Amino acid sequence: MTKLLTNGINRRTLMKGTAAAGLFTLAAPAIVRAQSEVIRLGTLTPLTGAGGPYGPVMAEAAKKVAETVNAKGGILGREITVISEDDQTNPEAGVRAARKLIDVDDVAAIMGTWASSVTTAVAPLCWEGETFLTTVSGADSITELPHHGWLVRTQPNTTLQGRKFGEFCIELDAPKVYFMSPQTPFADSQFSSLKTAVEAGGGSAEILIYDDKKASLRSEVDTALRTNPDMIVMGGYTPDTIVLLKDLYRAGYDGKLLGFGYSVNAKLVEAMPAEAVEGVYTLSPSPAEGSKGYDALTKLIGVEAPDTYTCQVYDHANLVILSMAAGGAATGATVRETIRTVAQGEGEAVSTALDGLAALEAGSAINYTGASGPCDFTEKGDITDAKFRYDQVKDGKITLLKIA
Amino acid sequence: MATYIVFILAIAAVYALLAQSLVLVWGQSGMVNLGLVGFFAIGAYASALVTTDLAAPVVIGLVCALVAGALVGLAVTLSTLRLRDDYLAIVTLGFAEVVRIVASNEIWLTNGTDGIAGIPSLFDRSGGLWFHVKFAVAATLVCLLAGILISRLSRSPWGRVLRAIRDDQVVAAVAGKRVVRYKAEAFMIGSAIAALAGALYGSYISYIAPDLFQPLITIYVFLAATAGGNSRAIGATIGAYLLVAWLEASRFLGEIVPGVSAVQVAALREITVGLALVLVLRFAPGGLFREKNEKAPHAN
Numbered sequence: 171m172t173k174l175l176t177n178g179i180n181r182r183t184l185m186k187g188t189a190a191a192g193l194f195t196l197a198a199p200a201i202v203r204a205q206s207e208v209i210r211l212g213t214l215t216p217l218t219g220a221g222g223p224y225g226p227v228m229a230e231a232a233k234k235v236a237e238t239v240n241a242k243g244g245i246l247g248r249e250i251t252v253i254s255e256d257d258q259t260n261p262e263a264g265v266r267a268a269r270k271l272i273d274v275d276d277v278a279a280i281m282g283t284w285a286s287s288v289t290t291a292v293a294p295l296c297w298e299g300e301t302f303l304t305t306v307s308g309a310d311s312i313t314e315l316p317h318h319g320w321l322v323r324t325q326p327n328t329t330l331q332g333r334k335f336g337e338f339c340i341e342l343d344a345p346k347v348y349f350m351s352p353q354t355p356f357a358d359s360q361f362s363s364l365k366t367a368v369e370a371g372g373g374s375a376e377i378l379i380y381d382d383k384k385a386s387l388r389s390e391v392d393t394a395l396r397t398n399p400d401m402i403v404m405g406g407y408t409p410d411t412i413v414l415l416k417d418l419y420r421a422g423y424d425g426k427l428l429g430f431g432y433s434v435n436a437k438l439v440e441a442m443p444a445e446a447v448e449g450v451y452t453l454s455p456s457p458a459e460g461s462k463g464y465d466a467l468t469k470l471i472g473v474e475a476p477d478t479y480t481c482q483v484y485d486h487a488n489l490v491i492l493s494m495a496a497g498g499a500a501t502g503a504t505v506r507e508t509i510r511t512v513a514q515g516e517g518e519a520v521s522t523a524l525d526g527l528a529a530l531e532a533g534s535a536i537n538y539t540g541a542s543g544p545c546d547f548t549e550k551g552d553i554t555d556a557k558f559r560y561d562q563v564k565d566g567k568i569t570l571l572k573i574a
Numbered sequence: 575m576a577t578y579i580v581f582i583l584a585i586a587a588v589y590a591l592l593a594q595s596l597v598l599v600w601g602q603s604g605m606v607n608l609g610l611v612g613f614f615a616i617g618a619y620a621s622a623l624v625t626t627d628l629a630a631p632v633v634i635g636l637v638c639a640l641v642a643g644a645l646v647g648l649a650v651t652l653s654t655l656r657l658r659d660d661y662l663a664i665v666t667l668g669f670a671e672v673v674r675i676v677a678s679n680e681i682w683l684t685n686g687t688d689g690i691a692g693i694p695s696l697f698d699r700s701g702g703l704w705f706h707v708k709f710a711v712a713a714t715l716v717c718l719l720a721g722i723l724i725s726r727l728s729r730s731p732w733g734r735v736l737r738a739i740r741d742d743q744v745v746a747a748v749a750g751k752r753v754v755r756y757k758a759e760a761f762m763i764g765s766a767i768a769a770l771a772g773a774l775y776g777s778y779i780s781y782i783a784p785d786l787f788q789p790l791i792t793i794y795v796f797l798a799a800t801a802g803g804n805s806r807a808i809g810a811t812i813g814a815y816l817l818v819a820w821l822e823a824s825r826f827l828g829e830i831v832p833g834v835s836a837v838q839v840a841a842l843r844e845i846t847v848g849l850a851l852v853l854v855l856r857f858a859p860g861g862l863f864r865e866k867n868e869k870a871p872h873a874n
Contacts, residue, residue: 254836273578
């Protein structure tokens with residue numbers, strides 16, 4: 171026994187260390203608890219890991235919305251605090267972070283879960299803990315979970331996106347389509363609706379699934395080019411799309427390219443040699459025409475072209491705040507009950523929390539239309555309608571072609 | 575608040591089991607198994623598939639995880655017989671990636687990247703706090719049992735041979751020890767324990783997906799085992815509890831230290847974990863609980 175203690179660290183140091191660590195853990199939540207008057211909302215976005223390029227701006231957007239509302243005195247006479255946790259783009263870390271948000275911070279809603287696996291892992295915690303969950307994950311299976319209305323998502327259904335991709339290919343006179351994507355929960359459903367749309371237009375489509383962690387996609391590109399496609403549709407995220415675009419350029423591909431707006435974004439265009447991205451088409455969910463939400467968000471966070479995820483989290487924060495104000499209580503249950511009364515219906519169209527709060531105060535019903543789209547939800551929690559914007563990279567700039 | 579603390583204790587027990595699985599394989603036999611998270615995944619999937627698709631009781635799921643872990647462990651040892659040190663580390667790292675990619679793409683079996691949801695648990699999930707307490711107690715008991723088993727094994731003549739192999743495989747072979755067999759046995763026990771941890775985790779959280787089994791977890795567990803002492807069960811266990819305590823306590827940094835944003839806290843957490851590993855290796859290479867030197871018995 172004595173030998174055990176004399177080895178390495180002695181017992182006193184160890185006890186001191188453990189005691190200090192214990193105190194630290196116990197004392198910290200007390201600091202949080204002391205501010206029981208404020209309304210607490212949580213964001214659970216990827217700040218590190220594969221989703222790292224998206225999460226920080228998302229968390230920032232939600233914070234900024236709360237700040238603008240606080241500047242006008244908050245809601246229900248209380249201030250709003252947004253607590254941001256990191257899901258590390260990993261369900262294990264995401265579950266730990268969500269437990270902290272629900273049990274320690276006692277948040278009424280968790281906003282902005284990104285990876286579908288994280289959302290699926292976190293969702294049961296939310297409905298068991300009566301915390302409302304708003305997500306940007308695309309997997310069709312998410313709204314199929316037994317969530318009893320504790321969850322909504324603003325990301326358009328993947329089947330709809332696939333169809334838009336397919337129709338756009340036909341419109342661009344590129345009937346031979348090759349779809350390249352990493353394995354994601356939505357790759358298959360997206361491809362099958364793309365294929366249906368392309369075949370309806372007299373074309374054909376093939377799919378290739380690649381590993382998004384590979385440093386080179388040369389052999390995948392060779393396989394794709396062997397079929398002589400008119401159009402290659404890229405289904406990945408920014409990091410693997412960069413690898414794919416570089417290898418396509420090296421292989422001398424001169425056909426058309428189409429990708430998601432969130433992966434072929436301003437950051438990617440800036441990081442790549444101009445000739446490798448010139449002419450790439452992009453497609454992304456778009457706000458309804460005439461909506462002020464997108465402009466309001468741009469001004470609020472000072473980013474020129476915020477990606478769709480940032481737009482969606484901005485809408486989450488606005489919707490949650492408006493639901494609480496409309497329902498008269500700052501709980502997850504209130505949000506669950508009232509979110510559809512502020513998000514859709516015949517009320518006055520508003521696109522910021524402040525406009526909405528003013529309208530509610532004046533006693534009128536509201537219909538929130540946000541930065542990401544109309545934000546109308548079905549019973550299951552999917553959005554009912556989405557418009558898309560079509561862009562193309564021209565002279566190193568992402569240029570709008572049309573919104574439809 | 576109480577739920578959170580109990581939840582963290584339960585997760586720490588799972589991490590402790592993972593760290594313990596490294597004791598026999600890495601600490602005692604010197605085989606660097608960077609494929610740890612692969613065995614974690616094998617156990618989680620074996621148990622999840624048996625309990626959901628075949629509707630078997632959870633206990634059967636746990637047993638299946640142990641068996642699957644041991645069998646895959648045997649296959650990995652037999653296919654890496656000629657590899658030692660860095661080369662073994664690289665190959666086992668690759669093994670874990672293979673498991674993750676197979677789980678992502680063999681959709682008919684694993685449901686692909688959608689993962690498997692609604693995995694049944696040992697206890698009634700509707701019990702609220704009590705559900706978490708029961709699971710935390712069960713996981714801690716399993717962890718304790720595994721720890722005792724590993725300590726006994728390390729003290730036995732069998733454990734002594736493992737250390738002889740670790741220090742010099744040729745000498746051990748010359749002394750008449752069947753090196754391959756000992757290595758395979760140690761590896762099988764280690765991977766079975768990691769698989770058990772996976773099965774427990776899956777049944778607790780009720781959901782698993784390939785995304786869960788990233789190399790990050792292997793790195794965390796190696797840090798835990800290094801900090802605590804990789805050749806003793808108590809060291810690995812304490813290391814794992816300290817790691818989870820730090821990962822969770824550091825969340826509150828942003829609220830205590832003013833002017834640090836959530837993104838900076840997230841980055842700082844990863845930096846401190848890396849820094850801790852460097853500091854431990856520099857100043858306490860044996861960890862908190864170092865291996866005890868065995869003296870030769872006195873001649874009578």
